[in-house]
Amino acid sequence: MLRFATWKIVAILGMTFAAILVVAPSLLSPSSYEALASKLPDWARPPTIVLGLDLQGGSNVMLEVDKPSVLHTLAMNLRDDARRILREEKVAITGGIGQQARGVQFRVPDAADRAKIMPKLKALAQSYSNRLGAGAPPLDIEDSGDGLIRVTVTDTGLTEKVRRAVDQSIEVIRRRIDQLGTREPSIQRQGDDRIVVQVPGLQDPEQLKTILGQTAKLEFRLVSEPGENPADVEELEQTEQAGKIGVEKQVMVQGEDLTDAQPGFDQRGGEPVVNFRFNIKGAQKFGEVTSKNVGRLFAIVLDNKVISAPRILTPITGGSGQISGHFTVEQANNLSILLRAGALPAKLNIVEERTVGPGLGQDSIDAGKRAAYVGAGLVVVYMLITYGVFGVFANLALFVHIAIIFAGLILLGSTLTLPGIAGIVLTIGMAVDSNVLIYERIREEQHAGRSILASLDAGFNRAFATIVDSNVTMFVAAAILYFLGSGPVRGFAVSLALGILTTIVTAVTMTRMMIAVWYHRARPTRLPI
Amino acid sequence: MKLLRLAPENTKFPFMRFRRVSYPMSAALSIMAVLLFVFVHMNFGIDFAGGTVIELRAKGGSAEVGTLRAIAEKLSLGDVEVQAFGSQADATLRFGLQPGGDVAQQAAVERVRNAVENDYDVRRVEVVGPRVSGELVQSGTLGVVLSIIAVLGYLWFRFEWQFAISAVIATMHDLLLTVGFFALTQLEFNTTSIAAILTIVGYSLNETVVVLDRIREMMRKYKKMSTAQIIDMSINAVLPRTIMTATTVFLALLSLAIFGGQVIRSFSFAMIWGIVVATYSSVFICSPMLIYLGLRNEDGERAGASAEEEAEKIEKPKKAAAPAPAKPGPARASGKKTKPSTA
Numbered sequence: 001m002l003r004f005a006t007w008k009i010v011a012i013l014g015m016t017f018a019a020i021l022v023v024a025p026s027l028l029s030p031s032s033y034e035a036l037a038s039k040l041p042d043w044a045r046p047p048t049i050v051l052g053l054d055l056q057g058g059s060n061v062m063l064e065v066d067k068p069s070v071l072h073t074l075a076m077n078l079r080d081d082a083r084r085i086l087r088e089e090k091v092a093i094t095g096g097i098g099q100q101a102r103g104v105q106f107r108v109p110d111a112a113d114r115a116k117i118m119p120k121l122k123a124l125a126q127s128y129s130n131r132l133g134a135g136a137p138p139l140d141i142e143d144s145g146d147g148l149i150r151v152t153v154t155d156t157g158l159t160e161k162v163r164r165a166v167d168q169s170i171e172v173i174r175r176r177i178d179q180l181g182t183r184e185p186s187i188q189r190q191g192d193d194r195i196v197v198q199v200p201g202l203q204d205p206e207q208l209k210t211i212l213g214q215t216a217k218l219e220f221r222l223v224s225e226p227g228e229n230p231a232d233v234e235e236l237e238q239t240e241q242a243g244k245i246g247v248e249k250q251v252m253v254q255g256e257d258l259t260d261a262q263p264g265f266d267q268r269g270g271e272p273v274v275n276f277r278f279n280i281k282g283a284q285k286f287g288e289v290t291s292k293n294v295g296r297l298f299a300i301v302l303d304n305k306v307i308s309a310p311r312i313l314t315p316i317t318g319g320s321g322q323i324s325g326h327f328t329v330e331q332a333n334n335l336s337i338l339l340r341a342g343a344l345p346a347k348l349n350i351v352e353e354r355t356v357g358p359g360l361g362q363d364s365i366d367a368g369k370r371a372a373y374v375g376a377g378l379v380v381v382y383m384l385i386t387y388g389v390f391g392v393f394a395n396l397a398l399f400v401h402i403a404i405i406f407a408g409l410i411l412l413g414s415t416l417t418l419p420g421i422a423g424i425v426l427t428i429g430m431a432v433d434s435n436v437l438i439y440e441r442i443r444e445e446q447h448a449g450r451s452i453l454a455s456l457d458a459g460f461n462r463a464f465a466t467i468v469d470s471n472v473t474m475f476v477a478a479a480i481l482y483f484l485g486s487g488p489v490r491g492f493a494v495s496l497a498l499g500i501l502t503t504i505v506t507a508v509t510m511t512r513m514m515i516a517v518w519y520h521r522a523r524p525t526r527l528p529i
Numbered sequence: 530m531k532l533l534r535l536a537p538e539n540t541k542f543p544f545m546r547f548r549r550v551s552y553p554m555s556a557a558l559s560i561m562a563v564l565l566f567v568f569v570h571m572n573f574g575i576d577f578a579g580g581t582v583i584e585l586r587a588k589g590g591s592a593e594v595g596t597l598r599a600i601a602e603k604l605s606l607g608d609v610e611v612q613a614f615g616s617q618a619d620a621t622l623r624f625g626l627q628p629g630g631d632v633a634q635q636a637a638v639e640r641v642r643n644a645v646e647n648d649y650d651v652r653r654v655e656v657v658g659p660r661v662s663g664e665l666v667q668s669g670t671l672g673v674v675l676s677i678i679a680v681l682g683y684l685w686f687r688f689e690w691q692f693a694i695s696a697v698i699a700t701m702h703d704l705l706l707t708v709g710f711f712a713l714t715q716l717e718f719n720t721t722s723i724a725a726i727l728t729i730v731g732y733s734l735n736e737t738v739v740v741l742d743r744i745r746e747m748m749r750k751y752k753k754m755s756t757a758q759i760i761d762m763s764i765n766a767v768l769p770r771t772i773m774t775a776t777t778v779f780l781a782l783l784s785l786a787i788f789g790g791q792v793i794r795s796f797s798f799a800m801i802w803g804i805v806v807a808t809y810s811s812v813f814i815c816s817p818m819l820i821y822l823g824l825r826n827e828d829g830e831r832a833g834a835s836a837e838e839e840a841e842k843i844e845k846p847k848k849a850a851a852p853a854p855a856k857p858g859p860a861r862a863s864g865k866k867t868k869p870s871t872a
Contacts, residue, residue, distance in 0.1 A: 054792075062661065064631075205654065206642070209635065349631040351658035353638075360584065360652040367790030375784035379777050385533040386773065419721055422785055422793050426728065426800070429781030430735075433774045437739065440770040447538070466742040469687060470735040476683060477676045477731035481724060484672040489724045496728070529532070 016400050019407035052417035057358030058200035065162045065193045066347040074153045079104050085120045103152035162193045165346040175341035205355040215303050216338035218255030221247045223297035238306045247299045252289045257282025261339035263332040272332035274323045283319030291315035368421035375425045393514040394435040401431050401506040408498040417491030427499030434507035437463040475500045536769040544764045545757045548817035562709025574719030579662040580625040584653035592620035604640050615791045631658045669723040691822040696737045699815035703733040703806045710802045716795040725796045729803030736811035760816045775808045
């Protein structure tokens with residue numbers, strides 16, 4: 001056992017050196033790291049440890065597509081489509097179109113009429129299917145035979161719609177968060193209907209939530225006038241005043257036609273406003289509507305609430321306008337961000353939020369460091385007073401062990417979280433277990449009367465099987481933690497798993513090498529253990 | 530230099546004799562743990578119960594728990610728990626799910642923020658909705674169950690089936706007692722606690738495997754000895770290591786508990802309890818279980834009954850075997866389906 005091939009020694013020393021080299025930049029203070037990084041080309045910039053949101057501060061928000069509202073929209077669209085088909089085919093129905101939670105139903109008394117519209121409805125289902133890209137049919141068309149026809153959205157249809165809404169939302173959210181000027185946000189889909197947004201180091205989590213929680217569907221609609229058909233009018237809430245206001249259902253111009261929106265100040269009152277500009281289509285439409293309706297109130301509707309309803313004094317043909325609504329500067333700023341980034345395809349609810357202030361993050365880092373130093377210190381002293389010179393070897397191995405864990409975390413780009421630090425502190429305790437197993441075995445063999453070399457040999461060889469078995473079980477637990485855990489727990493699992501893998505190299509091979517070198521130098525007559 | 534020894538050398542504790550005490554005791558403790566779990570509810574954190582935690586730090590002076598409670602009362606958020614937390618300037622506010630779902634939950638946070646903004650910095654906000662917390666419970670439970678099954682499989686493959694079953698029984702025992710510990714102490718139970726429990730499972734198995742490994746080795750070496758004697762001898766042999774390792778891990782966890790900060794504290798306490806229980810169960814639960822499961826030493830008599838009388842005879846076969854150190858060959862050959870140790 002005590003012959004060590006030179007290449008092994010070189011490999012172990014090389015690995016140790018490499019680990020220290022990888023870890024070193026993370027030990028620099030942020031300012032000296034910046035100074036170093038600025039002198040190097042991009043690709044040569046050394047990676048540093050990525051701190052989790054619980055350590056550097058930041059927000060982790062989980063959003064979920066609001067299924068009821070998606071379903072509602074789908075059902076409303078279905079009603080419009082059904083009405084259009086019935087009108088086009090000139091089919092008479094009795095009792096009107098009944099709106100249901102999942103779709104519509106209507107009664108067609110005439111059998112020939114029914115036969116006429118069924119293919120049309122099937123074609124409609126096909127077009128939904130094409131739009132959603134679903135395998136199973138998104139619509140369920142049911143003809144009960146006695147004249148009642150029911151068209152409903154299937155679960156597949158809803159799921160597909162939600163899935164697409166998530167995809168589109170991710171893009172919109174990315175644009176919105178980019179506007180906040182934060183660095184390295186992470187936006188990921190989770191499951192069918194969720195999005196996880198992580199924004200590190202955010203100063204104002206409220207602004208993030210304001211920006212994420214709004215659909216930002218902007219519409220321009222005319223305020224209704226007395227004598228209009230009630231079927232064409234909708235009562236909407238107002239943001240500025242109490243009470244509702246009646247506006248026409250028909251949307252004149254939509255937020256989709258905006259090309260730009262910027263916060264500004266009203267020229268007369270100095271009040272914060274949002275200035276917007278339309279694309280050509282929007283500008284034309286806007287000009288047309290405003291010229292036809294001079295003198296009427298024009299409602300600016302955001303997410304089904306009326307922000308303001310100014311009177312049209314002159315036709316606005318320049319393609320740009322202004323939204324005022326007694327905003328604060330921040331509100332105007334947020335609204336312009338939302339309008340620039342576009343509307344979300346569906347309402348998103350915040351189902352989970354974890355925000356850590358930067359101060360608390362720093363405190364956690366300090367506490368974690370302190371715990372790690374004290375823990376490592378205690379273990380090191382304990383090993384020294386228990387095993388003497390062998391304890392020195394175990395401690396050196398422990399030092400390399402910790403360096404390799406951190407190097408592993410850095411190279412994997414894995415984030416270091418507070419539970420991750422706990423995992424590392426724990427592996428500090430566990431790591432020496434392998435050394436303890438070996439050393440106790442060596443002692444045992446020596447007590448049983450074996451020679452020095454035979455004791456060392458047996459100690460390492462026999463303990464090895466035990467070390468492998470016990471570490472594999474621990475590793476299994478860590479792997480399962482990783483796959484099932486979320487966020488910080490995953491960080492813990494990664495540190496733990498890395499620690500276990502490293503143990504084999506440092507506690508077994510490296511210690512063995514050190515003892516071999518020591519043995520050849522010291523030529524002991526009795527093992528000091 | 531005189532080196533420190535926590536465990537006396539060459540111990541010969543008749544561990545197997547204690548199984549008449551340890552089994553009823555552990556059974557009683559396990560039942561108590563289950564009863565505690567059922568009747569004294571765990572202090573579920575918001576990860577599992579759903580709800581909101583807001584951590585505040587006073588901008589100047591110390592946090593006024595009374596004032597905060599009064600403010601919270603006015604906001605009508607249901608049951609609000611206000612607690613001093615860590616240093617004098619810190620306090621946490623915790624309240625449950627708001628009627629009205631996720632949107633109402635967010636609105637409640639906003640109300641609290643506005644109410645305390647002038648005097649306090651908001652250091653941490655966690656909001657977990659009802660469905661998310663349900664899923665966290667599911668995945669947590671699944672994790673524990675899966676890891677036990679996976680380890681059972683591994684041990685079955687590496688050892689005899691009796692070893693695998695004993696290890697799993699010991700691990701479940703540790704799991705129960707840890708859950709009971711959470712119920713008794715009312716330490717907050719959250720996702721980090723699940724991590725603690727899984728780590729305890731890992732540690733417990735680690736302990737068990739070390740003892741089992743030695744038992745297997747001894748069984749090959751001393752074929753004539755009864756299982757009970759073998760087990761006693763094995764445990765005594767690994768005792769110094771068991772104590773040594775438990776102490777180092779304890780030291781590491783102690784520093785985590787004292788210096789690691791408030792968030793990690795319940796994790797550290799649970800782990801400390803866990804290593805105590807895991808060490809105990811590897812010796813007093815897992816190993817005797819082998820006897821009950823009818824593990825037989827080859828050619829040895831059926832173990833158990835004669836353990837006490839034979840305990841004194843241990844000395845002789847050990848001495849007889851000692852002068853023949855490098856003799857793993859024959860033992861390996863008769864090792865049957867178990868894999869040879871890497872001697």
